[in-house]
Amino acid sequence: HISIGKKIIEQTGCQVFCKDIHTLWKLHNKWEFYKLVKNYGYAPPPTTCVTSHKELKDFLARKEEKVVIKPVYSRFGSQVYFYEKGDHVPHLSISKERPWIVQDFVQGTQYCSYSVSSHGKLLAHSLYSTKYTAGPGATVFFQHIENVEIQKFVSRIVKQENFTGQIAFDFFIDAQGRVYPIECNPRSTSGIHLFDGNKEFALSFIKENNKMITPAKDQAYMLGIPMLLYGVKSGTAIKHLPSFFKDFKGAKDVIFSKKDMKPFFYQIPVFFNILRKAMKYKIDLTAVTTMDIEWGENL
Numbered sequence: 001h002i003s004i005g006k007k008i009i010e011q012t013g014c015q016v017f018c019k020d021i022h023t024l025w026k027l028h029n030k031w032e033f034y035k036l037v038k039n040y041g042y043a044p045p046p047t048t049c050v051t052s053h054k055e056l057k058d059f060l061a062r063k064e065e066k067v068v069i070k071p072v073y074s075r076f077g078s079q080v081y082f083y084e085k086g087d088h089v090p091h092l093s094i095s096k097e098r099p100w101i102v103q104d105f106v107q108g109t110q111y112c113s114y115s116v117s118s119h120g121k122l123l124a125h126s127l128y129s130t131k132y133t134a135g136p137g138a139t140v141f142f143q144h145i146e147n148v149e150i151q152k153f154v155s156r157i158v159k160q161e162n163f164t165g166q167i168a169f170d171f172f173i174d175a176q177g178r179v180y181p182i183e184c185n186p187r188s189t190s191g192i193h194l195f196d197g198n199k200e201f202a203l204s205f206i207k208e209n210n211k212m213i214t215p216a217k218d219q220a221y222m223l224g225i226p227m228l229l230y231g232v233k234s235g236t237a238i239k240h241l242p243s244f245f246k247d248f249k250g251a252k253d254v255i256f257s258k259k260d261m262k263p264f265f266y267q268i269p270v271f272f273n274i275l276r277k278a279m280k281y282k283i284d285l286t287a288v289t290t291m292d293i294e295w296g297e298n299l
Contacts, residue, residue: 017118017205018165019186027167027186030072030101037181040160042153044181045104045172051096057089059102066105071098075137075185075290103182108174110182112139113150114191115167116204117158123204124213125151126194131247132227132236135286140227141247142194143220149179157184166192193221193254224253225267 002009003021010016018024026032031049038044049072050056056069060083069081069090081090082105094100109129116124127150132141150171158167168189170182194215195201201213227248231237237244256264277288 019161019163023161023163024186027161027184028073030070030074030183031099032072033184034101034103037157040156042181043178045106047101047103049099049101050094051099053092053094056092056094056100056102060089063102068103068105069100070103071100073294075286075294080137106172106174106180106182108172108180111145111147111150111171111173112189112191113154113169113171114189114194115154115158116201117163117165117167118204118208119164120159120162121208122155122158122212123209124195124201125154126191126215127151128191128194132222132231132244134223134226134230135284138226138286138289139190140223140230141220141251142191142222143251144194144215144217146214146217147173147179153179153181190223193223196221196252196254220247220251221254222248222251224248224251224256225271227251 002016003018003024006016006018006020026036031047034044034047048059050059060067063083064085066082066084069083069092071079074080081092083089083102092100111127111129113125113127115122115126126144127147128139128142128144130137130139131143132139134140150169154167154169157163157169163186165186166188168185168187168191170185172180172182174180195213198213198215200209203209204213228237231244231248253264255267274285274288277291278285281288281291283291
């Protein structure tokens with residue numbers, strides 16, 4: 001990871017647009033992130049860290065509420081288990097080296113933010129709901145919405161951590177409008193698609209803006225082929241055909257461009273390569289897309 005060599009690289013006079021590896025680890029680790037936001041006075045869902053399968057079973061035996069079980073490092077909602085009283089306890093590979101968390105389930109709507117910050121100053125910010133996803137967690141449809149509370153949360157975290165780089169957060173908002181911070185991804189995410197063609201956004205990586213940049217609210221973006229494939233597979237396209245068709249028709253495909261058609265058509269061989277690897281390694285499709293760039297307890 002570039003941030004591991006940040007100090008060495010910067011000795012050459014090159015500016016590295018990310019935070020040190022310790023800060024990234026603290027934010028990326030779901031248990032460390034939970035403790036961080038609690039320390040700042042926020043109210044994430046009650047969470048417990050377990051380091052063995054026995055510890056997990058003993059905790060669930062005392063738990064009455066529905067919970068979510070997931071490793072401290074995971075992406076795209078992979079390896080996430082939902083548990084209710086009386087359910088079979090999944091046998092998971094849990095250890096001190098690979099801990100998991102058990103988090104109270106929040107009934108509500110999930111939102112994801114994507115932002116850019118430099119030395120604690122928020123330069124660009126976006127927020128979108130996970131309306132259509134590829135699998136359990138990879139969003140394929142993006143439309144910016146505004147939420148003052150979430151924007152204040154992001155601004156405070158990046159300021160407190162003096163953060164430089166790209167950073168994203170996942171939230172749930174319940175029926176009463178309460179915001180629950182869930183996890184942090186201190187890296188680029190698909191939310192960057194909301195700034196498609198925005199020259200001011202591109203310049204924010206080079207120089208600080210006087211005014212924070214946000215995407216236009218009236219333009220939706222999508223990954224067209226994944227949205228169509230997963231929409232059909234999940235049944236969303238059939239069950240909610242009018243709204244799905246409206247969203248699909250109104251969104252701009254971020255891969256398609258008349259100026260350069262190759263990326264759009266290369267999605268076909270790329271998909272079959274991902275499918276081949278998924279069958280070879282016996283993992284789901286979304287896991288294949290990040291298997292060579294993920295990091296976690298191995299750092």
